[in-house]
Amino acid sequence: MALISARGLTKSYGKHNAVTDVSFDIGEGETVAMLGPNGAGKTTTVEILEGFRERTRGEIRVIDEDPWHAPQRLRAQLGFVLQATSLEAELSVLETLQYYRALFPNPRPVDEVLAMVGLESEEKVRVGQLSGGQQRRVDLAVGIIGNPRVLFLDEPTTGLDPIARRQLWGAVRTLKAGGTTVLLTTHYLEEAQELADTIMVLSDGKLVAHDSPANIVQLFESETHITFRAKGDSTAALPTSLAESAETKDGLVTLKVGDVIPALKGLLAWADRHHSDLAGLTVNPASLEETYLNLIRQAEEGTAPPTKTTHRGADTHV
């Protein structure tokens, strides 16, 4: 049975839909990453599941409860790391954890939590004196002190340096191994790939992909951009296979291709014939933003991306 489920979840502000008809299931012990650009509706979706916002339409269940009515027994089983660090600077790390621990019926031992987030040697330090990365780990410690069945992480590593990010990932892996169900929002594909069993891609309030990290990564790497500086009208003579995918802007030619090797072969042969030096040649995967746009376009045109939105058996009410 799914621990978290959404059916046709929609949130509107006036005429604008922040989240449109989103459906999914999350099983017990699963770690799911919700990936998407700013304003994609990730936080809105998560805040509805957390019980902070009311939905406009649709059905949601979190541990068999409606989170909007958030009874005490539900809140005792949820843990949170909110988007912004939310701690009191005047308390030490130990005091903070002892304070939150006492609010829960079945909490974890403080020592265990300190060890999980790697803050044993900072326990006496006041939160206000810690670095941003350390504060974020205190945030995570507070989120798990109640021994939650479901942990919500809303952009837990935004603004952290790579070392702090890896330390936080380590703590999340330990929790995963312990069977905690984790719902994570992030704009980093790498983070989703590192931590999640399943990735949901949200764009413009819609669930545009829901699949394993391997398949999602493939989706994101399915388009490559080859750019170079063109001289004069030289692009006109490009082989048709490449000319179709070419865009010229300010003398810079971008070829958006699926298969890199044949495209490069064709391009090199063409450069040879036309004595072009392919100045400033770069080969890059499409940017995240571009991939999101492609996914929305595909979703709208009905050309299914190489993924099943109904992957987890959720009925999409379309």
Add this chain to the structure above:
Amino acid sequence: MSDTSAVLGRMPGWTGSFARQASHHLKLTLRSSRALTSALMLPILILVALRTTTGDDAASHTYLVAGAVVFGCISMSFVTHATWLVTAREKGVMKRLRATPLRPSAFLAGRIAATAVLSLVAAAITVVIARFVVGVDLRLELAGPIVSAVLLGTVTWAALGTLLSGFIGSPASAWSILSIVYLPLMFISGVFFPSSSLPAWLNQVSSYLPAEPFGQLMQQAFAGHALAGRDLLVMSAWAVVCAVASIWTFKWQPSEPSKRRATHTVDSGK
């Protein structure tokens, strides 16, 4: 659902939660120097400043000390308390707290109890200083009525502060909005200067607002008179009305999340 309690263990009880909240908030306030200065230093400043303007008889002394204590209580329970609520809410602390099993009533009652304890301490310090600076003679049997007046005034003003916190959007605007409410109330309350110098209609209005009856109760307590039933009633009514209204106006989440998110993104870009 039957095995829920077995899985969850026992929920913390209300009384225990209340006591832990009270001690938590005592600790937080004692560590915040700004909160302490306003509630401890201001009454003493008032005492010393007004000392020069009042007469040298016992009645004037009593009047002066009662006024300083009232001012200290309102600083602590109204300004400090409401500012903390707004700041904690905008930092996201309250949002996180709301997401725990903690009962909102235990949270607010604990926080107000801590405020009341600190107001009593501030009042005691004011009284001790008054003995040396002004030379007020105070008998021990006045302690009971004075403590009662401090507690009722603190709880009432804390309830009013809790109510107003829902209408204050940012910590930066808290001080000015709160001052616009309590300073005029204090000036027409007869706490700083005798209300006989004010128009009768203003005194009439003021006697139904929460500052004047508080000042009256404190003066009755310091003068060794019985606390007047009418003043007790007006204060209690304000406490109950504000507490009940707060149920609807209280906010747990930061205001304007979209703006805050934008700021957050800019910060994290550093």
